[in-house]
Structure formats: structure tokens, C-alpha cells
Amino acid sequence: MRGRDDEWTDLMRSANAGDGVAYRRLLMAVAPVLRAGARRGLVRAGQPVDQAEDIVQDILLAVHLKRHTWDPSAPFAPWLFAIARNKLIDALRRRGRRVFVNIDDFAETIPSEQAQETLPAGEVTRHLEALPQRQREVLQSIAVDSVSIKDTARKLSMSEGAVRVALHRGLSALAAKMRSV
Template identity: 55%
Template sequence: MSGIDEAELSRLMRAAIAGNEKAYADFLHGVAALVRGFARRKIVQGGVDPEDIVQETLLAIHTKRHTWRSDAPVLPWVYAIARFKLIDAFRRRGRRIEVEIGEIAETYASPEAETVSERDIGRVLDSLPPGQRLVVSSISVEGRSISETATTLGMSEVAVRVALHRGLAAIAMRFGEEPA
């Protein structure tokens, strides 16, 4: 799709609005290539298929082509539609990030990965005040939920969250990291 520019796309769109089907097909073909490149550059973490963005953008262009002002450039109009379709796709996906297991399998399958010994965990936990130690141990080591920990320790869930945050922040500071 090299060689097509703003002026050519605008000319094709004007001809398409006037009823030229060949010009409309050429316009959509050119726009599809541009939107495909745009979507691929913007989708870095996956979870959204660039082809879905292309198809939704082309459909929106088709249904809203009467809103384009023929005296205005066409590419900003096209990219605005593509950007909104991309935002809609990310919103539908939510905060989930889907990663193919094959892409990260080598990272987690490495037998040389450093492990933390129970002794190291014990030393870190011993450096915390007793309340924080119990909460961090219950949630981070034993895998209990906040509500289970609150019930077991006779604390409110808010107090458990505060103790967990403070305990993890203390551990992070001890190891020279910024707390989250």
C-alpha cells in the first residue's frame, strides 16, 4: 500500500461519496492497510486482535462516511475512528492481559531460577513487628485470603490490608526497593 497519501485518499473518498464504487473499494483497501499498521503499533501487550480493529474501523467508516467533511483531511478522521475503536476494544478486554503460555514458558521453566529458602523467609518475617508478621505470613506464605486472615486473627479486613501493606513495604525497603 505504499504511495497512497492524504490527497489520494481524500480524492478517493470524494469520488466514493459521489457514487464511484471502484474509488470506494480503493479507499477502503488503502485505509485498511494504514489502520492495520496503526493497530499493530498500538497493541503491544496483546489481548486485542489488530484485524478486529481494522474491521470495526472500516465498518464505522462505512456507516459514518456522511460525517466526513470533504474540505477536511481524511486521515485525521480515519485515525480518530480507529483510535476510538481501539479504546473500545481495550475496554471490552478489561484489565486482563492474555499471554500465550508458549511465549513465557522458557522464563518459568528454567531450573536455574533462584529460589528463596524457608530460612530466608523466616529471617525476613522475623524482622517485622508481630502483627505484620502474622498477616504477611498468612497471606503471602500460607496463601490465605484477606477475609480468611481477618477471621483467623480477629481483625477487620481493613486492618489486615493495612498491616499487609506496611509489612510488604518494610520488606521492600529492607531490600532496597521502592514499596508499591
């Protein structure tokens, strides 16, 4: 039996290959799940659910604009739910609330894949230490210490754009090093 994530992944692959019907089917399939997740996230944050549809539209727009960044060899749902989580957080921040939103708000009951073997922490640290100092500092601040891009920029006396570039380059370099292991 094919799972929902497999179906979504296949639809996204077809959509990215130019199949407009598959793209419409994908958007119609994910919208109710995103809507339910947005409502749950708003309720958990003590906010009225009247903003849920705006959040769903923001998510779908982001998916459309960023769909070329999705890795077709990876499952679609985790990529979608990461976007959804970020859009919900953005909406809550616009309302002046700073909250943590669990990705499980969107994942519903998608079965997780078997976890792949990870590298020991010492090896990850070794790879981090091999990065240029600025990239290492930005990765440490954002990925490890959970500091925002804005606060990282202020802390490191960098522009937010420079922080984003260093983060992207650092993550890309780290991923390349870890793939070669």
C-alpha cells in the first residue's frame, strides 16, 4: 500500500517535470493537511484560527516559489512541513508572539522512515572545525545555539545577508564533507 508521502513525492516529481495536472493534484492534496496544521498551531499558541487560511496561502506560495530547491531523491513531506512550520512561526511573530512550533503539528501521522546511520558527534565537530571561521561561527550561532539570523548578524558584526550567505555556504560545505565520509 502506497503512503500519502510516497504519493505526494511522486506528484511533486511529476510537477517539477512540467506536469500541471500533477501539480494541481498535489496542491489539492496538501492544502487540507496544511490548513489543519495551521489551525492546530494557532490554537496551541493561544491565537484565533482566523489566520489559518492566510498561513496556508503563504505556505503554498513558498512551495511554488521554492519548488526548484526540493531534492527529488528525498521525500516531499518533510520539506513541505519545514516550510509550513516556518510560515506559521512567521505569522505568529507578526502578531508579536515568539513561540516554538513543533513540526508534528503538520506531520499528522506520516510514518517516519527508518533513521539513517548518523556520524558520531566527534566526527561532526571535526568537520565543523574544518570550515572557515566565519561559516563555523554562523553555523554554531544559528544551528547549535538557535540564535536568529538578525541576532547572529548583530553579534558577529555582519549584515543579515552576509549571515545567510555564510550559513548557506557552511551548510553546503558541511553536507559535502559528510557525504564524502
